[in-house]
Amino acid sequence: MSARSIAADVASGARSAASVLDEHLARVREREEEIHAFNLVTEEKARSQADAVDAAVAAGDPVGPLAGVPLALKDNMCTRGIPTTCSSKILEGWRPPYDATVVSRLADAGAVFVGKTNLDEFAMGSSTENSAFGPTRNPLDTGRVPGGSSGGSAAAVAANFAPLAIGSDTGGSIRQPAAFCGIVGMKPTYGAVSRYGLIAFGSSLDQFGPFATDVADAAALYDVIAGHDPLDSTSITDFTPNAVDHLSRGVQGLRVGVVRELSGGAGSVEGLSADVLARTNEAVEALAAAGAIVEEVSVPSATLGLSAYYIVAPAEASSNLARYDGVRYGLRVDAPTTGEMNTATRTAGFGAEVKRRIMLGTYALSAGYYDAFYGKALKVRTMMLRDFASVYENFDVLITPTAPTTAFPFGERSSDPMTMYVNDVCTIPSNLTGHPGISVPFGVGDDGLPVGVQVLAPALADGLTFQVAAVLEAAANAGGAT
Amino acid sequence: MSERITRDEVIHVARLARLDLSDAEIDEFAHQMSDILDHAADIEALDVGDIEPTSHPLPMVNVFRADERRPSLDRDEVLGVAPAEQDGQFRVPPILGEER
Numbered sequence: 001m002s003a004r005s006i007a008a009d010v011a012s013g014a015r016s017a018a019s020v021l022d023e024h025l026a027r028v029r030e031r032e033e034e035i036h037a038f039n040l041v042t043e044e045k046a047r048s049q050a051d052a053v054d055a056a057v058a059a060g061d062p063v064g065p066l067a068g069v070p071l072a073l074k075d076n077m078c079t080r081g082i083p084t085t086c087s088s089k090i091l092e093g094w095r096p097p098y099d100a101t102v103v104s105r106l107a108d109a110g111a112v113f114v115g116k117t118n119l120d121e122f123a124m125g126s127s128t129e130n131s132a133f134g135p136t137r138n139p140l141d142t143g144r145v146p147g148g149s150s151g152g153s154a155a156a157v158a159a160n161f162a163p164l165a166i167g168s169d170t171g172g173s174i175r176q177p178a179a180f181c182g183i184v185g186m187k188p189t190y191g192a193v194s195r196y197g198l199i200a201f202g203s204s205l206d207q208f209g210p211f212a213t214d215v216a217d218a219a220a221l222y223d224v225i226a227g228h229d230p231l232d233s234t235s236i237t238d239f240t241p242n243a244v245d246h247l248s249r250g251v252q253g254l255r256v257g258v259v260r261e262l263s264g265g266a267g268s269v270e271g272l273s274a275d276v277l278a279r280t281n282e283a284v285e286a287l288a289a290a291g292a293i294v295e296e297v298s299v300p301s302a303t304l305g306l307s308a309y310y311i312v313a314p315a316e317a318s319s320n321l322a323r324y325d326g327v328r329y330g331l332r333v334d335a336p337t338t339g340e341m342n343t344a345t346r347t348a349g350f351g352a353e354v355k356r357r358i359m360l361g362t363y364a365l366s367a368g369y370y371d372a373f374y375g376k377a378l379k380v381r382t383m384m385l386r387d388f389a390s391v392y393e394n395f396d397v398l399i400t401p402t403a404p405t406t407a408f409p410f411g412e413r414s415s416d417p418m419t420m421y422v423n424d425v426c427t428i429p430s431n432l433t434g435h436p437g438i439s440v441p442f443g444v445g446d447d448g449l450p451v452g453v454q455v456l457a458p459a460l461a462d463g464l465t466f467q468v469a470a471v472l473e474a475a476a477n478a479g480g481a482t
Numbered sequence: 483m484s485e486r487i488t489r490d491e492v493i494h495v496a497r498l499a500r501l502d503l504s505d506a507e508i509d510e511f512a513h514q515m516s517d518i519l520d521h522a523a524d525i526e527a528l529d530v531g532d533i534e535p536t537s538h539p540l541p542m543v544n545v546f547r548a549d550e551r552r553p554s555l556d557r558d559e560v561l562g563v564a565p566a567e568q569d570g571q572f573r574v575p576p577i578l579g580e581e582r
Contacts, residue, residue, distance in 0.1 A: 097559040097563065204538045304525055325500070328560075329565075332565035335575065338574045338577045341575050346501055355503075359492070359501070359515060372526055377522075379535050380525050383530070385536060421518075
């Protein structure tokens, strides 16, 4: 059942929020042991929120747009008094003294928080295999990964533990797991959604965004969480989200570019599988059939995104994660001096992938290498912004696959960092440029698992991504995808 | 192919990052970081001339607010989640240890 029908039924009194919650918790009890979507199921919190919604409905008081809708929160979102771990031993047991702005907005909208979802430690990964608390399994095939880093949030929605979830996306961490789990996931324009209370990984790249089973639910969730927040100095002022208004606008006359370098055309990045490219082509044909003007387009610097990202993101991470020093919160490993305590705490608290990225970032920022790597990567970022800006002079949106393949089996890529990193090749450019992107399911691969197609748009054109995704979803449902 | 990053460099970077690595980890990171930076050779080799660097996707402006008193986080709540506290402050081991 969609989030919007739940909200409508709860608001009208046709169903109680408590009974909706019971149904979802029953499914959690049935499958959570197998899936491990959650680090923590917050049943008590959920019951009190559901009861409050039901009391408001009974009293005839106004309720929010997500009244009584169960929702899962990625465990890198600060929730006051509720453990928030980032799936890391270094934050195990920590209870934040404040709520993320997105958490407050969702609570005000009447959402019911069913739990905190698993992720790759500090959101570093593409499979959720890097969690200190064990991996999440893909509900569609439990031998395969759900994607990552927001794998727990994607799995929670795909398993119908909650119709909605929030994830965060630094290099594709919402869109890729959405593709792998056959649901919708969207990364907003940088600054459209407040980062206050998002535990930082790469501050110039991170954004919260919605997961849902369909485009309309994702748009409704986006409209609740987006908008200016004075607590985030990078939050865009004077921005009013209107994703839902875009849903029925269609694509007649819209100019759609297929990015050659990310879609198997001339000079394309390698490793994009044939079945994923076939579904992407069918998606493009569906847009043409719906009246869009479709053309192949070149964004030369798009192929440099992976290299630039794996310098910029670790550099920012090494700086952000310097705060885990055993002084103010989280783990402390005792030692005779503060310096030794810092080192002992970080050594015991961080997992292998987090250490790898801290090391890489520290190296890239260290004397003698700064200009060669970090400085260069920032200039590549400028090149990408220029390339995309010039393409968007002639196109409204761009299409690529979301990920090079469908969901892969556990362990297949975890031994070699580079093979894991190339998962992000199609999603990374929009993090470096700050542009919005959405992944929408479009058919299945040769293995029967879902394929995601990505719609990219210029900064602040978030509504347009939902508009195009809605057309793709309708075409896929009508059998336009094989 | 010789590794781009040596064991000594890994040890130096680990000290900067306040991480204590085992011998096996030093070897592994030297190899993996070399691999990743080899992949980044495409941008290392790029002639970027006088292109301006972009550190942030949007133009950044300084954000001001009125200089008014407002509540901050509750001190007891913040100190309550700290590993150690004393007299309303975070408590740490000696900062100036013995010479070593």
